[in-house]
Amino acid sequence: MSDTVEAIATYNAGRDPERLRMKYSAMRTTPFVFLRGTCHLFYAHLPPATVLDDAPPVWICGDMHLENFGSYKADNRLIYFDINDFDEACVAPAPYEMVRLLTSLLIGADDLKVSRAQALALCHATLDAYSTALGFGKARWIEEETASGLVGELFAALHTRKRVDHLNRRTELKDKKRVLRVDGKKALPLDPKRKQQVIAFIDRFASQESDPAFFKVLDVARRIAGTGSLGVDRYVILVEGKGSPDGNYLIDLKQTLRSSVVPRLTTTQPVWSTQAQRVVEVQRRCQVVSQAFLHAVECDGQPYVLRSLQPSEDRVALAEWNGKLPRLEAVVRTMGELAAWAQLRSGGRQGSAIADDLIAYGNRRDWQAPLIDLALKCEAQVQADWKAYCDAFDRGEFKV
Numbered sequence: 001m002s003d004t005v006e007a008i009a010t011y012n013a014g015r016d017p018e019r020l021r022m023k024y025s026a027m028r029t030t031p032f033v034f035l036r037g038t039c040h041l042f043y044a045h046l047p048p049a050t051v052l053d054d055a056p057p058v059w060i061c062g063d064m065h066l067e068n069f070g071s072y073k074a075d076n077r078l079i080y081f082d083i084n085d086f087d088e089a090c091v092a093p094a095p096y097e098m099v100r101l102l103t104s105l106l107i108g109a110d111d112l113k114v115s116r117a118q119a120l121a122l123c124h125a126t127l128d129a130y131s132t133a134l135g136f137g138k139a140r141w142i143e144e145e146t147a148s149g150l151v152g153e154l155f156a157a158l159h160t161r162k163r164v165d166h167l168n169r170r171t172e173l174k175d176k177k178r179v180l181r182v183d184g185k186k187a188l189p190l191d192p193k194r195k196q197q198v199i200a201f202i203d204r205f206a207s208q209e210s211d212p213a214f215f216k217v218l219d220v221a222r223r224i225a226g227t228g229s230l231g232v233d234r235y236v237i238l239v240e241g242k243g244s245p246d247g248n249y250l251i252d253l254k255q256t257l258r259s260s261v262v263p264r265l266t267t268t269q270p271v272w273s274t275q276a277q278r279v280v281e282v283q284r285r286c287q288v289v290s291q292a293f294l295h296a297v298e299c300d301g302q303p304y305v306l307r308s309l310q311p312s313e314d315r316v317a318l319a320e321w322n323g324k325l326p327r328l329e330a331v332v333r334t335m336g337e338l339a340a341w342a343q344l345r346s347g348g349r350q351g352s353a354i355a356d357d358l359i360a361y362g363n364r365r366d367w368q369a370p371l372i373d374l375a376l377k378c379e380a381q382v383q384a385d386w387k388a389y390c391d392a393f394d395r396g397e398f399k400v
Helices: 002-011 017-027 031-037 039-044 095-107 116-136 149-160 163-170 192-206 275-286 325-345 355-363 368-394
Strands: 057-060 069-073 079-083 090-093 171-174 177-180 217-223 234-239 249-255 295-299 302-308
Touching: 002 039, 002 368, 017 031, 017 368, 031 039, 031 095, 031 368, 039 095, 039 368, 057 095, 057 275, 057 325, 069 149, 069 325, 079 149, 079 325, 090 095, 095 116, 095 325, 095 368, 116 325, 116 355, 116 368, 149 325, 163 171, 163 249, 177 217, 177 234, 192 217, 192 234, 192 249, 192 295, 275 295, 275 302, 275 325, 325 355
Parallel strands: none
Antiparallel strands: 057 090, 069 079, 171 177, 217 234, 234 249, 249 302, 295 302
């Protein structure tokens, strides 16, 4: 277990101490939060299994779990519900994506107040939806008009909110001009020198865009978001947008690291000019329409992903299943379908399988049960790793 502790400390070395302390504290709370914060450990400890190897290669987001789905405004200004984090994206055998999603279902059962039997039933429902969608062979998407249940309720809630509400939660008015709200919950202050460097970078980026004035920077802060990426260099940027104060926009700028999945793989990976290009290109292939302002950029020689900043509440409120299992089952089936559609949509690109191979795989019935068995082993491993982490954390070994 000392290897587990050492692996976590080594992986997070060099991160911003203030946000890293937040990450370490969050990981102590529940096994599910720990799972979210240790994608690298999940794949390092993934047991060898035939079911992982006897499958076609696909593009995966790499960090699929229950909270890696949400709504976003795309570059066509329409709203979609889809996979929304591709930091760990790579080419891998298809089950790599699903075993992490199934493990998150098993690990998150206590948080959701789901019984063991219900969690296993949800795993079967997720795999059934995934394999059926893959076998059908056509990439679809979630329509706002036809979405129902918890996903439909999310779309409905979006219509009750205005974009200015999003601004008001993140900013405050000073002399009729907006500045970022640096509250220690969503944002932290930024060193003045670094702030000027970020502003200068955005100015250079804007000069290549069709409307440079849109990206005029009004304020910058360090962003607090996610779990696994906490402590990575990341900023929230307030820009002029369509005019002050209520036409301003929020931009997310996040440093990109190497995929944690790749060291576990024997699959040949494409060569990318930067890690940010990898993330952006795979996201563009897998999502039905790309998120607004999505760009791979370089700031001071380091790769970053630039994109619109989405409200954190634009996720399905899974806790509101209200004891009605069909409501929760409908959501996880949607997640399985979205995973299949992303793989079909990106099929045949740089080493990923073509649609015919994915259809054949989806129609097979020999890999679903072994994959659930593997997820159960992964669940046990995550629980053991979390206990080792908690013991080390309580001994003060993760002070930053």
